[in-house]
Amino acid sequence: MYKEKDIDQTKDEVTINSISFSIDELEKDCWIQLVNGAIKSRSPFHTPCVATLNNSEVSMRTVVLRKALPLLKELRFHTDTRSNKWKELQNNDSISALFYDPSTRVQIRVKGKVILHFNDEMTSEAWQKTSLSSRRCYLTEASPSSFSTIPTSGLSEEVEQEDFTLAESEVGAQHFGIVTIQVKSLEWLWLNHAGHRRAFFDYVNDSYRWMIP
Numbered sequence: 001m002y003k004e005k006d007i008d009q010t011k012d013e014v015t016i017n018s019i020s021f022s023i024d025e026l027e028k029d030c031w032i033q034l035v036n037g038a039i040k041s042r043s044p045f046h047t048p049c050v051a052t053l054n055n056s057e058v059s060m061r062t063v064v065l066r067k068a069l070p071l072l073k074e075l076r077f078h079t080d081t082r083s084n085k086w087k088e089l090q091n092n093d094s095i096s097a098l099f100y101d102p103s104t105r106v107q108i109r110v111k112g113k114v115i116l117h118f119n120d121e122m123t124s125e126a127w128q129k130t131s132l133s134s135r136r137c138y139l140t141e142a143s144p145s146s147f148s149t150i151p152t153s154g155l156s157e158e159v160e161q162e163d164f165t166l167a168e169s170e171v172g173a174q175h176f177g178i179v180t181i182q183v184k185s186l187e188w189l190w191l192n193h194a195g196h197r198r199a200f201f202d203y204v205n206d207s208y209r210w211m212i213p
Contacts, residue, residue, distance in 0.1 A: 031070035138172030
């Protein structure tokens with residue numbers, strides 16, 4: 001979308017490749033990219049890095065973006081409720097997510113609070129739509145992050161080879177959870193040799209502002 005030529009900037013908008021963005025239009029474009037990231041598996045925004053807090057330490061990992069809801073300012077991803085990140089979010093609901101597209105050199109950084117969904121209507125509906133191969137993630141006997149004496153997926157041979165039925169996979173529903181990020185702020189950054197551009201969208205105070213990169 002963005003290239004390193006034809007850059008211009010006025011007082012209240014940025015023009016990139018002859019396309020002008022007011023700060024409001026740029027905010028809408030950020031959410032378009034996030035929506036595309038949720039629905040297109042090959043989008044670089046499909047697998048953001050999320051950070052949680054474990055006491056005084058920061059934990060980071062890559063997740064799969066499952067849904068982006070611009071009107072609600074929400075993002076969602078699935079996880080095993082036995083995982084460390086689930087436990088960390090139970091103790092501290094603060095979260096940050098980082099998206100980066102190397103082809104356009106666009107970074108989007110999100111900060112927010114989470115709502116954890118388990119054994120409710122949302123998780124039930126999402127679980128029914130989860131493919132057999134994806135359900136494997138929730139069929140390990142040991143919890144994610146458990147130590148092992150050998151390199152292993154933690155799955156039985158049958159499950160690892162997808163030699164199991166949809167009915168047999170239903171046991172995984174007891175470990176299936178959804179993390180909803182209520183986005184409090186979004187920061188856009190475009191890296192460019194001629195001069196970076198940066199904007200901050202504060203949804204708590206309803207304030208959109210340009211920033212110095």
